[in-house]
Amino acid sequence: MRINRKEILRLSGLLGISLSIPALSFVASGKTLKTGGFYADLEQLRKLSHAIPGDLPDKINVTKVADTIRPASVVVSGESADKKMTLARTVYQLVFPNGSILLDSGMDLETHRTFGKTEEPYYPENFERVKKALDKANLIILTHYHADHSGGIIRSDRFDELAPKVWTSRETAELLINKPHKTTVKISREKVERFFITDFGNYYPIAPGVVVFKAPGHTTDSKMLYIKLANGKEFIHSVDSGWSMENIIEEKMKNASWVHENQEQLLAQYKWLNNIINTEKNITVLCTHDNEQYNDFIEKNILGNGLEV
Numbered sequence: 001m002r003i004n005r006k007e008i009l010r011l012s013g014l015l016g017i018s019l020s021i022p023a024l025s026f027v028a029s030g031k032t033l034k035t036g037g038f039y040a041d042l043e044q045l046r047k048l049s050h051a052i053p054g055d056l057p058d059k060i061n062v063t064k065v066a067d068t069i070r071p072a073s074v075v076v077s078g079e080s081a082d083k084k085m086t087l088a089r090t091v092y093q094l095v096f097p098n099g100s101i102l103l104d105s106g107m108d109l110e111t112h113r114t115f116g117k118t119e120e121p122y123y124p125e126n127f128e129r130v131k132k133a134l135d136k137a138n139l140i141i142l143t144h145y146h147a148d149h150s151g152g153i154i155r156s157d158r159f160d161e162l163a164p165k166v167w168t169s170r171e172t173a174e175l176l177i178n179k180p181h182k183t184t185v186k187i188s189r190e191k192v193e194r195f196f197i198t199d200f201g202n203y204y205p206i207a208p209g210v211v212v213f214k215a216p217g218h219t220t221d222s223k224m225l226y227i228k229l230a231n232g233k234e235f236i237h238s239v240d241s242g243w244s245m246e247n248i249i250e251e252k253m254k255n256a257s258w259v260h261e262n263q264e265q266l267l268a269q270y271k272w273l274n275n276i277i278n279t280e281k282n283i284t285v286l287c288t289h290d291n292e293q294y295n296d297f298i299e300k301n302i303l304g305n306g307l308e309v
């Protein structure tokens, strides 16, 4: 008899919520928000970032393996169709005194080609460094199942070595198996089950200073991260909640019907992120595909340029 995984997930998800969140916290804290299927408590994230003892990460590095150029009207509802926006296909690296964690894995050229109708910029030398950083990483966090995030692992010729240190949620694992995002990233259950797959409620402290939390909306398996560096600086990595910070700040949806997002959940995330942007001056919000942020944060030394290998 097959176990009904969905039912288990639903129950474990609900259990996680009921155990970890006192009902009164909604009223008690302005930083707590529960609307439309998105919930995150900043104070809880801060506490959990110290749940795992050890040195906090020293810095966050970033690289991009490709660009996708889309009409601004597709990225942000209401924007001009004549204006173009560049979406960077990034990979982030958390550098600790004794190791590193990668956030997602980029993608190879063949997978990149499945995204655009025309040939778009690809940075092979950056992807070569991603491959080396994947080898070197202690852990690789898969934020969601999409090919621009998972392709670097799934298509790796070193899959067998990488698989045991790929961490993801059960939701992501099932989507990788049952709903491959692109033809190039089809993968068997047997291979996915070699990942380090975790069922959890809302939050998962994964390393000193790093907490993953569930943020379904962009996809049903999407996760965000809270990151605290040794120098005290804090980050919320909003992953693909918005493709651009403009989505978040203006609270404007993407206009890409093929992505099938839950707009109610995304709107709740945008409101939560805006509350943080406006009230928490120590926190920087990261956005995976925002190319302007990518350039700006490298220039300002908020993010390190390129991965250490």
Ligand SMILES: [Zn+2]
Residues within 6 Å of the ligand: 146, 148, 149, 240, 288, 289
């Ligand atoms: Zn993405």
